[in-house]
Amino acid sequence: MTAHQQNRAGDRARSREDGRERGRVPGRLPDRAGGRAAGRAARRVRVVLAAAAGLAGAAALAGCGDAEGFVGSKPRSPGVAIRVVPHDGAHGVRADGRFEVRVPEGRLERVEVSRTGGAGRQPVAGRIAPDGMTWRPAARRLQPGARYTVDAVALDGAGRRSARHTTFTTSVPVRRFTARFSPQGDATVGTGLIVSLVFNRPVADRAAVERAVRVSARPAVGIAAHWFGHRRLDFRPRARWRPGTVITVDLRLRGVKAGPGAYGTQRRTVRYRVGRDQVSTIDAARHTMTVRQGGRVVAVLPVTAGDDANPTYNGRMVILERHSVTRMDGDTVGFGAEYDIPDVPHAMRLTRSGTFLHGNYWAPPEVFGGLNTSHGCVGLKDIKGGGPHTPAGWFFGHSIVGDTVVVEHSPERTVAPDNGLGGWNMPWELWRAGSARR
Secondary structure (H helix, E strand, C coil): CCHHHHHHHHHHHHHHHHHHHCCCCCCCCCCHHHHHHHHHHHHHHHHHHHHHHHHHHHHHHCHHHHHHHEECCEECCCCCCCEEECCCCEEEECCCCCCEEECCCCEEEEEEEEEEECCEEEECCEEECCCCCEEEECCCCCCCCCEEEEEEEEECCCCCEEEEEEEEEECCCCEEECEECCCCCCEEECCCCCEEEEECCCCCCHHHHHHCEEEEEECCCCEEEEEECCCEEEEEECCCCCCCCEEEEEEECCCCEEECCEEECCEEEEEEEECCCEEEEEECCCCEEEEEECCEEEEEEEEECECCCCCCCEEEEECCEEEEEEEEEHHHHCCCCCCEEEEEEEEEECCCCCCEEEEECCCCHHHCCCCCCECCCEEEECCCCCCCCCHHHHHHHCCCCCCEEEEECCCCCECCCCCCCHHHHCCHHHHHCCCCCC
């Protein structure tokens, strides 16, 4: 048999084999049973091929998802590679607790953190480490009682991105730390105002608290802080404020640690506008008060000051409060039942210890300008209920919180710098030495 004949024989053999696989032999018609079996086999082949093609197509369609959600053949939950401490949904997180965003491999591409609290929604500053694997906030402490939101995006070694969104809430401290001050914001004040903050608990880290309180002026002027003990912080310039000055007090106490377990909760800005300059000088020996506005004398009023047993303090004082009428009870300031007057008119407080400049309707007329008869206050002639045209009524109508009152020629000592706003009696260099930041 020639090679050609062998090839033809082989072709016929392969043809017979192919025919048997297709359910027929050349030259014969397929029987019904063989046809049904061949049909079922063909359909099974088509189903397998279609399923394989479907998987291939699904893989092609999910190409982007594969980079995000799969490593090899194992599925991965979104964001697992980005680790945030505290964990998502955490509550009562300590303000001094750990806060970071980290990836075990690859690098962080972007981290955005915001804080929601009393001041609204605020971005939180921070930085990604040079190796790209860690983000930490710029501030050493978290803000108490705030909700934090974290959005982070990371890249792995193959350039595939993953993202994570988490939230957590910090705890509110049991021992809250706040500052009390007066007057309230948006008030017009006198040129003698000293900004005075009184805290509700002792301050251990006075430098940290002082840094968190900013007092500024427009036009600008040098302002210094002075601590009186561990609960009071005052601010003033070298000399009285200029009329028209705007004083801004920015309290950034929220999150500041004042002492063991005590954190600030205030974030507030208040402003005062300085009005005209008024200085009233009381001559206790001559029983007069001279009122000057802008250096010009506008009135000289007769007064009665403290008697020999209870003389009025000397020195510079500042009007702290104004009351159209108030009660004065000697028992509250150590005088027992010596007096209790329920309706003292036109009362202006000068010291925290109880010195007032007020209207007096109960003393004989000859007392004013002639005798010192009070328990340390300074009285102006008035009528019961307070008259607008009496000396006391006139002075009350021309005075505001922050006005300066100076007492001279009294046998008493000079008022203490921390009694009311007596800080003007302290030399400037000594005042500056009272700052915790020096």
